[in-house]
Every structure is written in C-alpha cells, then in structure tokens.
Amino acid sequence: MLKIQAEANVPTEYGNFRMIAFSENHSDWMPHMAIIAEHTSFNAPVNVRFHSECITGEVFHSKKCECGQQLDAAMKFIHENGGIIIYLRQEGRNIGIINKLKAYALQEKGFDTVQANLKLGLPADDRNFSAAIEILNILGVKSVNLLTNNPEKMRIVQESNIELVKRIPLQMNATNESESYLQVKKDYFGHLLDDDKNITL
Numbered sequence: 314m315l316k317i318q319a320e321a322n323v324p325t326e327y328g329n330f331r332m333i334a335f336s337e338n339h340s341d342w343m344p345h346m347a348i349i350a351e352h353t354s355f356n357a358p359v360n361v362r363f364h365s366e367c368i369t370g371e372v373f374h375s376k377k378c379e380c381g382q383q384l385d386a387a388m389k390f391i392h393e394n395g396g397i398i399i400y401l402r403q404e405g406r407n408i409g410i411i412n413k414l415k416a417y418a419l420q421e422k423g424f425d426t427v428q429a430n431l432k433l434g435l436p437a438d439d440r441n442f443s444a445a446i447e448i449l450n451i452l453g454v455k456s457v458n459l460l461t462n463n464p465e466k467m468r469i470v471q472e473s474n475i476e477l478v479k480r481i482p483l484q485m486n487a488t489n490e491s492e493s494y495l496q497v498k499k500d501y502f503g504h505l506l507d508d509d510k511n512i513t514l
Contacts, residue, residue, distance in 0.1 A: 328392035346400040353395040358478040360396025362387040362460040399445040407439040442469045
C-alpha cells in the first residue's frame with residue numbers, strides 16, 4: 314500500500330510544481346512521484362499523464378524514443394493548464410536499464426523493440442499502472458483527462474473508480490532513429506498515433 318513519504322515545491326524551467334514521493338517504505342530510493350502543477354483544481358476533471366521512467370530518453374536525450382520529449386511536453390502543458398504527472402519507476406517498459414541496453418544491442422542487429430525483449434526472454438511490455446490509480450485515489454482525484462496515445466492506459470482508468478472524461482493526444486514527431494520504434498507502438502501495441510490534435514513543444 315503506497316503512502317506519501319515526502320513532498321516539496323520544486324521550481325523547474327516549465328514552472329513550479331508540488332512533487333510528492335509515494336512508496337510502501339520510507340527507505341525506498343525509487344519511489345513513484347506525483348508532479349502537481351500550481352493552481353490545479355480537483356473539482357473538475359484533472360489533466361493527468363501516466364509517465365514511465367526512461368533514463369536514456371529523459372536524462373541522456375536518446376533519439377531512439379520520444380519519452381523525453383513527451384515528458385517535457387506534458388510538464389509544459391500541465392503547468393499551463395493544471396494537472397498531474399504520475400511518474401512511475403518502471404524503466405524500459407519495466408525491464409530495467411541493464412536489460413534495456415541489452416535490448417538496444419539486439420536492435421542494432423535488426424530486431425525491433427518487441428522482438429528484442431522477447432529474444433531476451435522478457436515481456437514485450439511489463440508495465441503496471443495500478444500504482445497510478447492508487448496515487449490518484451490518495452490525492453482524491455475523481456475524474457481525469459488523460460494525456461496519452463496508449464489505449465491500455467485508458468482501459469486501466471476506465472476499469473477503475475476514476476472517470477475518464479477524455480483523451481488528450483501526446484504525439485511527438487518521429488526522427489530517423491525513432492521511426493521504427495513508433496511504428497511498433499502503433500502496429501503491435503495499438504497506440505493511437507497520427508491524430509490531428511497533438512501537444513508539441
């Protein structure tokens with residue numbers, strides 16, 4: 314059962330946010346985070362992004378995925394419009410950075426992202442979004458506008474006690490390096506890409 318372990322106001326280049334760490338144990342060095350924009354109203358549907366950790370994309374600006382761009386765009390949008398980013402510590406679709414780099418090495422040999430994971434004996438996607446729902450319940454969120462292209466995240470909300478009011482697309486432009494990655498997201502996972510209304514930096 315998740316509990317609030319610490320919280321503080323954090324100024325960022327996108328604005329000021331309230332950051333709250335959630336974990337079962339206060340000594341957990343990898344807590345999930347809620348990043349809440351100032352002046353967020355909980356009396357109306359709250360703009361929410363479920364975002365899984367991606368150290369390669371967010372910290373080192375890898376061009377192999379759009380994760381860093383999505384996080385930046387979500388922070389900008391939520392600062393301007395109010396809302397919450399639920400930052401989940403499940404690196405590499407929850408296979409961890411070591412296995413992620415092993416998968417990258419296989420991708421250099423021609424495997425796509427799903428094929429590489431499966432060849433390593435790992436799930437195509439091992440993420441779990443139940444912690445995000447638990448955090449929203451702790452925060453008292455009743456309804457959300459979900460920033461996502463992922464129908465699985467929508468399903469998780471729809472099957473919870475939280476109302477999904479609408480989806481807000483969060484689509485980034487493909488690069489030469491990320492084009493095949495995004496194609497797998499669309500073809501294998503059914504991500505809702507190529508929408509007319511996108512959030513861009």
